[in-house]
Structure formats: C-alpha cells, structure tokens
Amino acid sequence: MSSGDDRRHVVIVGGGFAGLGCAQKLADHPDLRITLLDRNNYHQFQPLLYQVATSLLAPADIAHSLREVFANQDNVEVELAEISEVDLPTKTVKSSDGGEWSGDALVLAAGSQPNFFGTQGAPENSFPLYSLDNATRLRSRILGLLEQVDRDPQLIDRGALNFVIVGGGPTGVEVAGAIGDMIELTLPAEYHNVDTSRAHIYLVDLGDALLKPFSDKAHAYVAKVLKDKGVDIHLGTGVKEVHTGHAVLSDGTLVPTRCVIWAGGIKAAPVAAACGLAQGRGGRVDVESDLTFGGHPGVYAIGDIANISGPDGKPLPQLGSVALQSGKAAAENILAEFAGKPPKDFAYRDKGIMAMIGRTEAIAAIGEKHHEVHGQLAHIAWLGIHASLMTGTRDKIEAIIAWAWDRYTKTGGPHVLDRREAAKIDWEDDPAVMPSPAT
Secondary structure, three states: OOOOOOOEEEEEEOOOHHHHHHHHHHHOOOOEEEEEEEOOOEEEOHHHHHHHHOOOOOHHHHEEEHHHHOOOOOOEEEEEOOEEEEEOOOOEEEEOOOOEEEOOEEEEOOOEEEOOOOOEOHHHHOEEOOOHHHHHHHHHHHHHHHHHHHHOHHHHHHOOOEEEEEOOOHHHHHHHHHHHHHHHHHHHHHOOOOOHHHOEEEEEEOOOOOOOOOOHHHHHHHHHHHHHOOEEEEEOOOEEEEOOOEEEEOOOOEEEOOEEEEOOOEEEOOHHHHOOOOEOHHHOEEOOOOOEEOOEEEEEEOHHHEEOEOOOOOEOOOOHHHHHHHHHHHHHHHHHHHOOOOOOOOOOOOOEEEEEOOOOOEEEEEOOOOEEEEOHHHHHHHHHHHHHHOOOHHHHHHHHHHHHHHHHOOOOOOOOOOOHHHHOOOOOOOHHHOOOOOO
C-alpha cells in the first residue's frame, strides 16, 4: 500500500512488546511514517495471561487498543493484518487477504506461538496460554468444569478436577499456584457441592527443577510453596500423549483429565518461516549484533521471533524485557541508518527475572547479578514492576485494584464463563476413562 507521503516509511509487523516499543520510539520523529501491522487491534500484556485464565484479572485489564496508544500521533497508522508472505530484498510484506506494505525499513516482531514438540494430541486437546484468546478459552474450560462438577460430583471420578500443567517455567509455575488458590479459596466459597479434597494439580517438567534459572535455594522455596497449595510436582517427566479425556505421562502414568494446560515452550511465529531464511533454535531467525538479518540491510528481527545473542554468545531468553529493549534498540538503529550513521550493537540490560506463586508469594532475582528475594518483598516487587510495564494508566489502576481485591477476598476476580464452546465436554468421547459397567 502506498501513499503520496514522501517521508521515510517504516513497516513493523507485530504489536507485542518488541513492535510496540519500536513504534513508540519512532513515533517521536514526525519526519517518519510508521505502519504497525498486527492480527489483533490490541497489545496484550503476555506475562499476565495466566491471571485472566484463572479469573484474577479481566481481559480488558491486560489488553490495550493499539489505535488508542497512537491516537495523538498522526505519523503512525495501525492496520489489522495477518502477514503470510515476506519479501526481504524489497522490504515488503503481504497479508492473507491480499494487503501489501513496503517500507524503507522493515521490522519483524511477530512474536511466538506454542511449541508442542510433536506431542501426540497436544495441539488439538490441550490449552496453551500464549494469547488473550487462549486465556479466555482456558478460563471458560476451568469454570465449565467447576459448574459441571457442582451439578454432578461423579464426574470427579472421570478427571473433572484433575489439572495437568506442562512446563515448569514461569507460566507453568504461576498458573499452578493460581489454580491452587482457586481450589483452596474460591471453590469452598462459591461451589458448595464440590469436594475440594478430590482436586489434583499435576505440574510436569522434563528438567530437574522448577524455574531453572533461579538458585537451588529458590528451587526449594518454589517447590514448598506449590506443594503447600496442593500441587503434585513431577520432575524429569513429560507428557507423551494428550487425549480428549486423559493424558499419558512419559513414565506411562495415565491421568484422567479434561484440562491439560500447555506451558511447555514456544517457537517463532509463522512469519519466521515465511522469510525463507534458515531458522535456528525454536524456529527463530538468527540476527546480527545490530538486530538485522545478514545480507538484508534495513530489515530487523526483534523479540520472540529472533535469536538475539547475549554477551556469552547464547541466545537471550524470550522475555518481555528482552523484547521491549530490542524494539527500542532497533528503532535507534533505524534512525541512525536514515541519518547515515553506523548502527550500534544491541546490549541487553538484565533487570532480573521474577515469578508470582499464588496470590501472596513470589520470587525475584533482581539486577544483573540476580540478587534473589523470596516471599512478601518479592511479591511487592512483582506487583510494582508489572504495573509499571502495563501500557495505559487506566490499565495500571484497574490491575492494582484487582490485585488488592484478590489478596483480601476468597472469590477473586471475574469468574465469567463466556466461551461456551470451550466449556462444552462430551464425557463419553474417551473410552480410556469411561466408567466400568455395573455388574
């Protein structure tokens, strides 16, 4: 799509942390024209998806209109588009409905998608947690199960209160803790006919520790907190198969369940494959130190779609802070390119990592040296940092109010079953967990 505007044009694919950070920095330069393309018309705060899925926050608390972000900047156009083709030499992208955009610079920040690692039945039968759509679907599945068990407690025998969570990273740990709180606090308060003692949370991970980047002391702390919340931790264990009514673990254990939550890893969004370049770890494209593709000046890849090397030469983790900083760094190099100046190598500032473990517990490793803090202090740090990173002032205020409400009530946030297709279950569709006929 072209216009009569003779300003330099930057096309950005993706409105996540990386793409939004890049667009916001470039938007301050009125001599540029920016087109931001995304399949959704909103920016989603991905670290808090699990809180939507477990009824701690409403979807609107973590989703912010991209058009609203740039409402006062006339040099930014937001377009709704699903990008299906990329032509690197011409810096052109095409959408699945025939749209086409070309720029003087092209930034690929399309993010990630779930990586099921070829697990049989996982794409069809599990509930990933990597988008707002995923989160609302999972929320309705959880609430739908509680509603059905409240009416028919015998469904517990067929796995209605068994939750299998795949992956011991931040997402897996956080959703396990949140579901543990739901079972301990919300069920007795709202579902009086449900026997909470029969609920089971299975957290499985192939590694030897949860939240692996943290210290051994932290590993022990996280395991204790989760076990106190009733979470069964299975390390050195994966999921081999996911069926409609059960999951098979790698050790052969069959777990009747209607809710397998997939937090087992991510890979690059399909746009990475559309680039036609060799893909590295996680299907991501390898970039130069200045965040460009080798041999394609003016084309940048940032955030979860790219393998960005750290000081040790290893790819940096897929974190919101990495994505946001890489977006701003790409913008600076685009400005330098347009000004005829040399680009700068990307230098990530490690501000630390953290995870919430239920409503009142958290763990944080702060700063480049990862000074660890556990418990209430880490919880306060988590709240402050996540609130500060949210896009709009209203989002920040509403999230803080919701967190305060969750902390001091048993019911928590909005228990809205709005995805009925996700809550609908055919209890007769899996012979492996059918009740034995009466004799």
